[in-house]
Amino acid sequence: MLTNVAADLHCFTVQVVNVCFYGTPRPSSNWVLIDTGMPKSAETISSAASELFGNTVPKAIILTHGHFDHVGAVEELASQWNVPVYAHQEELPYLNGKKDYPEPDTTVEGGMVAKMSKMFPNEGIDLKEHIHPLPADGTVPEMPGWNWVHTPGHTPGHISLFREEDQSLIAGDAFVTVKQEQLYKVLTQEQEISGPPRYLTTDWPAAKKSVHRLQKLHPKLAVTGHGLPLAGEELEKSLDYLVTHFDTAAIPDYGKFVEEKK
Template identity: 30%
Template sequence: MNWFPLPLGPLQTNCYILSNEDGNGLIIDPGEEPDKVIQYISKKKLKPKAILLTHAHFDHIGAVDSIREKYSIPVYVHKKEKDWLVDPALNGSQFFLHGQVIRAKEADYLISSEENMVLDGFSFKVFETPGHSPGSISFYFEQDGIVVSGDALFQASIGRTDLPGGSHDLLLRSIHDKLLVLPEETIVLPGHGPATTIGQEMDSNPFLNGF
């Protein structure tokens, strides 16, 4: 499996495009600038199959409808953030974008628990990693040694927890119980910033030292 990051929008939210040997693609967190996503998909001649959301804050969902309608593909989000796509107050755009609001249509599928998923040749595990937001989830592609962590875990940092539904203690517990137990060589693809590894964050992340 191949993966490619596209930092999008003013917050440079990482949209990840995953592709397999059959040319199928998964799009994770298309936050803004749909033309950039479409251009990459066209350049690589990929066949998008689904949009996966690590959570539904505005900077992760801004291009959802454009991409969904372009390729007629379903959107997956955790059930705890079912209403966030359609509600600017919940997804934060009402408060952070100075008058501009972001709304998307409801998700096509709601993820209700941790589970193993198979979508068009992609096999992965869904981990519930709340703390940054109530419905934050991470996608673990075990065979490829990759976990997409959304805004839970970053290189040398962790997600903010001062937004509605956030919890610092819960986020640390999520990271400890769901992510740090993965093999140390596992590549972490975060919602913002560069990729890292589980081992690197165990050794040097100042927010996790002593936890």
């Protein structure tokens, strides 16, 4: 499903995860892809891109983080388009073949998806010459007016993207708008603000600080890695609630990553 959330921003759902297209649709050829969805989704993403931008390739690919459902098509697309891929310096070891992520926590409090997470890949990938660190000054390549915000917790190098001009936020998995651990809610996309997916979040104190950091930006629009976009008063109230109740609404009562921090 391709959703126009701003004049130059589209959210595209690939199975259960969102990618973003930044750029004004045709005739413009200046566009950027943010995240690359599930494995084997390259053709689906390419088709959506063609619908928006014709037979042009992006100027860059930006990754919020390197989990399998956000980099599923990045190797194929980066090679096909021959474009640079940017991620936070602390995420690079998972994108240049040096490190694997911890295995998903199937013991964490949650629903069926959490129990199924043992099937999710945790291996890093190697983007070779395509991968580059994001600029240290906080700017985002090929996205004028946008800045990246370091929002660790879900992964060490997780980032979100923010544009001050219209207070638009691409949050990645720093917070999401669906209970990603619960299969029924994932299938129905029942909207409910939530912390990052529990089965892959390794540092809950950092995740809490990251949500506080994003709330202080006062976003008016938020596109998250999972779930439907939120905007306006509904976003403000939901994000305020999540910040105030993070310990009970987001952090699980039990799980290996919770126990490790006690």
